[in-house]
Amino acid sequence: MRLIGWAIALAAAGLTPAAAGAQAPAPSQSAAVAATPPAGTAQDAAKPDAAQPAIVYGSVGHAAPTPGIGEPDGRKGIQTQVTPIGEEAAAFHNYWLLPLCALISAVVLALLLWSIVRYRRGANSTPSRNSHNTLIEVIWTLVPVLILVAIAIPSIRLLRHTYSPPPVDLTVKVTGHQWYWTYELPDYGVSFDSYMLKEANDPTRQANQRARTDADGPPLLAVDERLVIPQGKIVKFIITADDVIHSFAVPSFWIKQDANPGQLHETWAKVDRPGVYFGQCSELCGARHGFMPIAVEVTSPAQFAQWVASKGGKMPGARPPAPASTAISPVSTASPGAAAAAPPAASPNAAPSPAVQQPATNQAATAQN
Numbered sequence: 505m506r507l508i509g510w511a512i513a514l515a516a517a518g519l520t521p522a523a524a525g526a527q528a529p530a531p532s533q534s535a536a537v538a539a540t541p542p543a544g545t546a547q548d549a550a551k552p553d554a555a556q557p558a559i560v561y562g563s564v565g566h567a568a569p570t571p572g573i574g575e576p577d578g579r580k581g582i583q584t585q586v587t588p589i590g591e592e593a594a595a596f597h598n599y600w601l602l603p604l605c606a607l608i609s610a611v612v613l614a615l616l617l618w619s620i621v622r623y624r625r626g627a628n629s630t631p632s633r634n635s636h637n638t639l640i641e642v643i644w645t646l647v648p649v650l651i652l653v654a655i656a657i658p659s660i661r662l663l664r665h666t667y668s669p670p671p672v673d674l675t676v677k678v679t680g681h682q683w684y685w686t687y688e689l690p691d692y693g694v695s696f697d698s699y700m701l702k703e704a705n706d707p708t709r710q711a712n713q714r715a716r717t718d719a720d721g722p723p724l725l726a727v728d729e730r731l732v733i734p735q736g737k738i739v740k741f742i743i744t745a746d747d748v749i750h751s752f753a754v755p756s757f758w759i760k761q762d763a764n765p766g767q768l769h770e771t772w773a774k775v776d777r778p779g780v781y782f783g784q785c786s787e788l789c790g791a792r793h794g795f796m797p798i799a800v801e802v803t804s805p806a807q808f809a810q811w812v813a814s815k816g817g818k819m820p821g822a823r824p825p826a827p828a829s830t831a832i833s834p835v836s837t838a839s840p841g842a843a844a845a846a847p848p849a850a851s852p853n854a855a856p857s858p859a860v861q862q863p864a865t866n867q868a869a870t871a872q873n
């Protein structure tokens with residue numbers, strides 16, 4: 505026992521060899537260290553961006569994030585919600601669950617203190633020998649039942665709203681990979697990969713990889729290619745993975761949905777407020793699980809159309825582009841890591857392939873819904 509006690513004391517003081525080896529770096533260094541995974545993985549291969557146009561910050565796909573909105577800002581509690589489900593859920597948590605929990609805790613604590621004081625040995629030398637009190641037994645059965653019903657009704661209503669979306673305007677297929685995301689908009693012929701932007705001083709960043717700037721977003725959250733969706737539209741996310749289980753999570757949308765290989769999960773969002781909203785993979789998926797962030801930019805429908813055109817897609821109903829421009833999305837072909845890990849995603853105008861069939865099937869399923 506004494507030996508165990510010493511071991512615990514040493515571990516607490518950080519003196520064991522393991523604890524000493526795990527000393528955390530200074531806060532200013534931790535982000536850079538965290539962003540420095542072991543070199544040599546397939547995804548470390550740089551995406552050659554020589555063919556990419558220069559970044560115009562402020563343009564669609566590169567809008568400036570708003571501090572404190574769609575990203576963590578050190579506050580405790582839930583991020584500011586920007587979807588109807590998020591607002592309903594946050595209100596349920598903040599104005600119903602939390603006060604109810606506080607009330608129950610206060611009542612139980614008060615009862616405990618009262619019984620300790622009132623029935624201490626000095627004040628109550630002859631204990632009662634009663635073993636039944638029908639009134640109290642009815643109360644302590646009924647009150648918890650009523651509390652559970654009061655929680656269950658809004659909770660089930662929230663679940664129903666979450667899983668019965670209104671008619672969908674736009675479908676986005678999200679595929680998790682080790683360790684990046686692929687986004688496909690099958691109706692628009694848009695498909696691209698999205699990688700985390702590394703820091704300028706990250707030794708694993710290759711010369712032709714763009715470094716993160718503050719205009720891209722916070723460290724570990726900024727990505728090279730954001731998903732862009734139009735404001736005020738019902739967007740359905742069809743979520744899957746092609747290797748291990750990932751999780752597509754955007755806290756300010758109240759979305760956290762597992763991405764399982766071989767399964768399609770779906771969720772939805774409607775965002776009225778233009779802005780940039782960040783999230784992260786939220787299922788431990790391997791060595792670089794912490795380095796596959798999600799960035800969603802919400803824009804006006806006109807800017808969304810611009811973005812679709814810039815990605816080589818077309819708006820539904822628009823005339824198909826000339827055959828010369830029906831090449832595979834430049835972003836997908838530009839990524840050797842992606843090419844090795846997954847078949848190249850093609851636009852619907854390209855020659856049919858299994859990669860094209862999949863979103864087409866999903867879209868048919870969406871239309872039936």
Ligand SMILES: [Cu+2]
Binds near residue numbers: 680681749785793
């Ligand atoms: Cu993941």
